[in-house]
Amino acid sequence: MSVAFPSARPRSKGEVTQQAIQKMLDENHHLIQCIMDYQSKGKLAECTQYQQILHRNLVYLATIADSNQNMQSLLPAPPTANMSMGPGGISQGGNLNDNGPPTSMMPSQMSNGAGHAHMQQQPANPNSSFGSSASGYSHPTPLSQGSTLQGPGPGHGSSSSSAPSSSSYSHSNLNMQSHRGEPVSMMHQQSATPHYSSAQAGGQHYQGQSAMGMMGQGAPGNTMMSQRPMGSYRSSQQGSAQQYTGQDEFYGEQYGHTQSSSEPINQQYYPDGHGEYSYQPPPYGDQGYDRPFEESSQHYYEGGNSQYGQQQAQYQQGSGQQPFSQQQYSSQQGYGGQPQGYAPGQAASSQYSQFQQGQGQQYGSYRSSQGGPGAQPQRSYAYEQVKSSLRLHSDVYSRHIFRREVTRNKLSLARNVTTSSGLCAKLRGNSKKTDLSEKKLTRCFVDHRRVKLVAGSGGKGANSFHSEPRKEWGGPDGGNGGDGGSIIIKANRLVKSLAQVAPVYKGEDGHSGGSKNCYGRNGNTTYVHVPLGTVVKEQGNTVMDLSQHGQEFTAVFGGSGGKGNRFFLTNENRAPITSTPGAQGQERILHLELRTMAHAGLVGFPNAGKSSLLRAISNARPAVAAYPFTTLKPHVGIVDYRDHVQVAVADIPGIVRGAHLNRGLGLSFLRHIERCRFLLFVLDMSAQDPWTHLQHLQYELDHYEPGLSQRPQAIIANKMDLPEARSNLEALRSLVTKTIIPVSAITGQNMEELVLHLRELYDGYLQEDGAKAGKATGKYPNYE
Numbered sequence: 001m002s003v004a005f006p007s008a009r010p011r012s013k014g015e016v017t018q019q020a021i022q023k024m025l026d027e028n029h030h031l032i033q034c035i036m037d038y039q040s041k042g043k044l045a046e047c048t049q050y051q052q053i054l055h056r057n058l059v060y061l062a063t064i065a066d067s068n069q070n071m072q073s074l075l076p077a078p079p080t081a082n083m084s085m086g087p088g089g090i091s092q093g094g095n096l097n098d099n100g101p102p103t104s105m106m107p108s109q110m111s112n113g114a115g116h117a118h119m120q121q122q123p124a125n126p127n128s129s130f131g132s133s134a135s136g137y138s139h140p141t142p143l144s145q146g147s148t149l150q151g152p153g154p155g156h157g158s159s160s161s162s163a164p165s166s167s168s169y170s171h172s173n174l175n176m177q178s179h180r181g182e183p184v185s186m187m188h189q190q191s192a193t194p195h196y197s198s199a200q201a202g203g204q205h206y207q208g209q210s211a212m213g214m215m216g217q218g219a220p221g222n223t224m225m226s227q228r229p230m231g232s233y234r235s236s237q238q239g240s241a242q243q244y245t246g247q248d249e250f251y252g253e254q255y256g257h258t259q260s261s262s263e264p265i266n267q268q269y270y271p272d273g274h275g276e277y278s279y280q281p282p283p284y285g286d287q288g289y290d291r292p293f294e295e296s297s298q299h300y301y302e303g304g305n306s307q308y309g310q311q312q313a314q315y316q317q318g319s320g321q322q323p324f325s326q327q328q329y330s331s332q333q334g335y336g337g338q339p340q341g342y343a344p345g346q347a348a349s350s351q352y353s354q355f356q357q358g359q360g361q362q363y364g365s366y367r368s369s370q371g372g373p374g375a376q377p378q379r380s381y382a383y384e385q386v387k388s389s390l391r392l393h394s395d396v397y398s399r400h401i402f403r404r405e406v407t408r409n410k411l412s413l414a415r416n417v418t419t420s421s422g423l424c425a426k427l428r429g430n431s432k433k434t435d436l437s438e439k440k441l442t443r444c445f446v447d448h449r450r451v452k453l454v455a456g457s458g459g460k461g462a463n464s465f466h467s468e469p470r471k472e473w474g475g476p477d478g479g480n481g482g483d484g485g486s487i488i489i490k491a492n493r494l495v496k497s498l499a500q501v502a503p504v505y506k507g508e509d510g511h512s513g514g515s516k517n518c519y520g521r522n523g524n525t526t527y528v529h530v531p532l533g534t535v536v537k538e539q540g541n542t543v544m545d546l547s548q549h550g551q552e553f554t555a556v557f558g559g560s561g562g563k564g565n566r567f568f569l570t571n572e573n574r575a576p577i578t579s580t581p582g583a584q585g586q587e588r589i590l591h592l593e594l595r596t597m598a599h600a601g602l603v604g605f606p607n608a609g610k611s612s613l614l615r616a617i618s619n620a621r622p623a624v625a626a627y628p629f630t631t632l633k634p635h636v637g638i639v640d641y642r643d644h645v646q647v648a649v650a651d652i653p654g655i656v657r658g659a660h661l662n663r664g665l666g667l668s669f670l671r672h673i674e675r676c677r678f679l680l681f682v683l684d685m686s687a688q689d690p691w692t693h694l695q696h697l698q699y700e701l702d703h704y705e706p707g708l709s710q711r712p713q714a715i716i717a718n719k720m721d722l723p724e725a726r727s728n729l730e731a732l733r734s735l736v737t738k739t740i741i742p743v744s745a746i747t748g749q750n751m752e753e754l755v756l757h758l759r760e761l762y763d764g765y766l767q768e769d770g771a772k773a774g775k776a777t778g779k780y781p782n783y784e
């Protein structure tokens with residue numbers, strides 16, 4: 001579902017029209033559908049976007065509802081159908097007025113749940129006990145209904161908060177009790193409680209503005225106007241917000257949250273009295289879901305009305321067994337015996353469980369913070385409609401926020417354990433992830449593997465006889481088993497190291513033969529992909545050198561399949577029952593060694609500048625640092641020439657004196673030098689007596705492989721930019737007769753001579769190998 005919504009909501013009050021309001025309500029409804037749709041599809045980004053738009057619309061609706069005196073005229077006309085209510089009409093309307101299903105966004109839906117809308121437009125009924133302002137209620141039996149309301153069970157509200165004085169409440173309640181002879185509901189008790197009935201004038205005003213509250217507006221002392229039990233209960237702290245506070249707190253209770261309209265809360269969220277709805281996240285995330293009822297209650301009421309807090313405690317501890325009495329009203333202690341409906345989410349939640357998702361307490365606070373008699377006549381219907389809309393929206397909104405938080409936590413958890421590379425992490429904006437260091441990269445570079453290869457066994461032959469009606473002796477028809485799968489080591493240029501080579505390979509076994517002369521299927525061949533330049537050794541002897549792409553070496557052969565009894569059919573034995581199992585596959589332990597495929601090898605002491613040189617003459621980017629053993633694995637760079645000849649140069653990790661005794665990095669990397677056709681000895685000319693380095697390098701190479709240091713070579717006198725290098729160069733030249741190329745990898749000095757001499761060495765290598773080497777592609781040396 002893709003819907004385009006306006007990105008910005010016009011704020012000008014002069015543009016507010018009835019059509020605009022209706023359009024916005026429809027849009028909100030559509031937004032909710034979009035959010036739920038995207039939510040079901042798991043598209044969080046779209047959900048968040050539509051949430052923001054919905055939130056903005058709600059803020060705007062609330063703002064114009066509060067500030068616009070003509071809001072009622074701007075809203076769509078309330079429905080007039082279904083005005084007659086059944087016997088439970090009043091209680092139903094009252095409840096809906098409090099916690100009714102949020103279907104009132106559309107006017108036609110108001111007729112079902114928001115009975116207050118109808119009542120507001122009904123002609124006055126002088127006989128109604130609702131009083132003048134409630135006379136519009138066109139209940140067919142107002143008096144009987146009134147009597148019912150006066151002695152209500154749960155759900156029949158008595159709007160005590162609208163009463164101007166506590167005496168009237170007490171009186172009415174007393175009358176009810178005496179008439180019906182049964183304990184009045186807690187609503188009556190609550191409303192009749194002097195303390196709660198001492199609501200301020202502002203509370204009366206709002207009560208009268210609400211759908212059911214109208215009834216209480218002109219009927220002070222009448223006890224059947226209760227919006228809901230918690231309404232007047234909550235409003236004891238801020239009478240101007242009785243109706244809305246009570247209604248919205250109900251939703252908060254569903255989540256164990258009892259935020260009231262106490263002064264500290266209002267001041268915190270609405271410093272300017274009206275404010276925006278920007279306070280929504282705190283009630284949802286911090287209080288509404290997490291905090292238990294008791295904890296929240298203590299928090300919000302502390303510092304507020306201490307009297308209420310005491311009564312709240314009494315009320316919560318009440319057993320509900322004590323009958324209501326006048327004395328309880330007068331003494332303000334009767335709540336202890338009236339628990340029903342006051343416990344968190346009790347009475348009301350049972351009636352509207354589908355719509356009580358813990359929403360709206362912030363809206364309740366919002367309303368309660370703006371109480372004022374002046375806005376009463378115009379806000380009644382407007383408030384109800386917007387309130388219902390807000391309730392529905394906030395329901396979806398909070399649920400979505402909750403799911404979004406859960407998803408976010410999951411994502412963050414998954415992000416913490418990701419093993420992706422540092423580059424990908426940086427692209428995602430995760431600065432904590434860095435590129436793998438040379439040391440860690442080296443762990444992934446494996447140039448030696450011991451691998452055990454076990455070929456698949458052959459499948460066993462079948463032992464069966466042909467069976468057919470009227471053909472009793474059909475003869476043997478057991479098929480042979482399939483051959484076991486072999487294991488082949490194959491050179492692959494896409495593979496760069498032996499790291500992915502497993503220590504053990506087991507070939508696939510051949511399938512068994514079947515009846516009706518069915519042969520078993522052969523086992524599939526298993527391939528072990530290795531990089532170019534892999535040498536296969538067995539017990540120290542080289543058995544294969546895989547230097548060409550696609551080159552294969554069948555390391556172990558699978559066992560042959562067994563024979564079925566058909567195989568043993570002879571003239572002498574027409575019914576053989578002999579069949580053989582398959583042969584075992586070959587088993588072999590091999591050593592795989594990777595030798596870097598390069599024409600030239602940079603050989604030198606640590607810190608001589610080998611990596612710097614390779615960076616200078618090729619596009620390779622080995623790590624360079626001013627400490628020894630920066631390079632821990634071979635790097636190969638390609639030097640391109642104008643005639644498209646490419647010479648591969650390998651940067652070998654540093655070699656120290658005693659490397660053949662396993663000092664430094666030992667001999668582990670000397671095998672890479674073994675592959676190189678010519679050598680480039682790199683000397684740090686700023687070091688003391690650099691010619692001794694050359695002697696030690698040659699000594700180590702010769703100890704690894706005799707004659708290795710005698711390969712075609714050149715001496716690279718590096719770091720010639722340093723002052724002491726020049727004098728050392730003269731001394732070196734006097735001691736060594738071989739070609740010496742003074743360069744500086746840092747400044748690029750004399751790099752041309754190095755590249756040209758490299759080409760001479762390469763050409764000499766080609767001539768030396770003759771026609772065989774002439775087949776080389778020029779990209780990689782051919783070792784055939």
Ligand SMILES: Nc1nc2c(ncn2[C@@H]2O[C@H](COP(=O)(O)OP(=O)(O)OP(=O)(O)O)[C@@H](O)[C@H]2O)c(=O)[nH]1
Nearest residue numbers: 607608609610611612628629630631654719745746
């Ligand atoms: N002044 C100067 N410094 C250089 C030159 N070449 C390399 N260096 C420095 O010498 C240090 C070592 O350079 P590397 O390229 O890492 O030396 P290496 O031989 O690869 O060292 P290992 O990898 O440890 O064997 C770095 O600080 C370089 O900046 C040069 O020509 N002149």
Ligand SMILES: [Mg+2]
Nearest residue numbers: 610611630631
């Ligand atoms: Mg290096």
